[in-house]
Amino acid sequence: METVAGSPAVIVAIDGPSGTGKSSTSKAVAAQLGLRYLDTGAQYRAITWWMVHHGVDITDPAAIAAVAGQPEIVSGTDPAAPTISVDGTDVAGPIRTQEVTAKVSAVSAVPEVRTRITELQRTIARAAEGGIVVEGRDIGTTVLPDADLKIFLTASPEARAARRSGELNGADVKATQEALVKRDAADSSRKTSPLAKAGDAVEVDTTDLTLQQVIECVVTLVEERREGKTLVEGKRAAR
Numbered sequence: 611m612e613t614v615a616g617s618p619a620v621i622v623a624i625d626g627p628s629g630t631g632k633s634s635t636s637k638a639v640a641a642q643l644g645l646r647y648l649d650t651g652a653q654y655r656a657i658t659w660w661m662v663h664h665g666v667d668i669t670d671p672a673a674i675a676a677v678a679g680q681p682e683i684v685s686g687t688d689p690a691a692p693t694i695s696v697d698g699t700d701v702a703g704p705i706r707t708q709e710v711t712a713k714v715s716a717v718s719a720v721p722e723v724r725t726r727i728t729e730l731q732r733t734i735a736r737a738a739e740g741g742i743v744v745e746g747r748d749i750g751t752t753v754l755p756d757a758d759l760k761i762f763l764t765a766s767p768e769a770r771a772a773r774r775s776g777e778l779n780g781a782d783v784k785a786t787q788e789a790l791v792k793r794d795a796a797d798s799s800r801k802t803s804p805l806a807k808a809g810d811a812v813e814v815d816t817t818d819l820t821l822q823q824v825i826e827c828v829v830t831l832v833e834e835r836r837e838g839k840t841l842v843e844g845k846r847a848a849r
């Protein structure tokens with residue numbers, strides 16, 4: 611399978627805790643290299659929004675599991691304009707509220723929710739003929755264990771909180787840090803596909819890097835992987 615530009619298709623998995631730069635990096639890398647882009651956190655937020663909107667008790671995993679198959683979640687994978695809708699409603703704004711952010715870890719820990727969303731993610735990745743960058747928490751470990759390249763982004767909690775509070779117009783950095791550390795702890799300690807670095811992932815600590823430096827680092831890693839694939843395919847063709 612080849613991309614429009616003639617390069618082999620690549621599947622890139624980017625995981626890491628909150629605020630490490632997964633979305634910003636993944637979007638930019640995908641746009642630069644002509645790949646599709648999937649924000650899997652947006653899908654978990656979308657199903658959480660649906661649960662809240664339908665009055666499902668978020669503290670009751672059985673209640674969440676019973677309706678996990680109902681919402682129809684559609685993700686648009688253009689890195690220049692990613693979209694997310696639930697049952698035909700554009701939820702790009704509502705999924706970013708404090709309420710959804712506070713509840714998403716509980717909903718995403720329910721195994722029935724993960725099975726449903728993981729299937730959706732694999733279907734989207736399979737359909738991306740030219741390749742895709744998929745970002746989340748369990749992409750390299752569970753969703754796409756055969757990805758061509760796995761990256762695990764990290765950054766100190768202080769750096770991540772400063773980035774996030776900048777986004778929230780100078781919100782209290784300490785409170786922001788506590789909230790993201792709490793969410794990471796919940797995501798890392800759940801039983802089903804927790805936030806974790808895959809054994810074969812390349813770890814990039816972004817604490818002291820600018821976003822542009824991280825993007826360049828990941829673009830280089832993808833290009834190297836593509837060159838490797840071209841060599842392997844060339845050898846196969848020559849046999």
Ligand SMILES: Nc1ncnc2c1ncn2[C@@H]1O[C@H](COP(=O)(O)OP(=O)(O)OP(=O)(O)O)[C@@H](O)[C@H]1O
Binds near residue numbers: 651824
């Ligand atoms: N290396 C960096 N240096 C400074 N700011 C950065 C860097 N990387 C990302 N940012 C900024 O930090 C904020 C969080 O980045 P981003 O949303 O990409 O993180 P994330 O890992 O996807 O977070 P989440 O998992 O919570 O969605 C954004 O405002 C982004 O512009």
Ligand SMILES: Nc1ccn([C@@H]2O[C@H](COP(=O)(O)O)[C@@H](O)[C@H]2O)c(=O)n1
Binds near residue numbers: 745747748
């Ligand atoms: N692969 C993933 C991606 C996300 N989650 C859960 O969704 C939450 C929101 O993610 P953001 O990237 O939008 O911050 C996250 O805290 C996880 O609970 C997940 O479980 N698996």
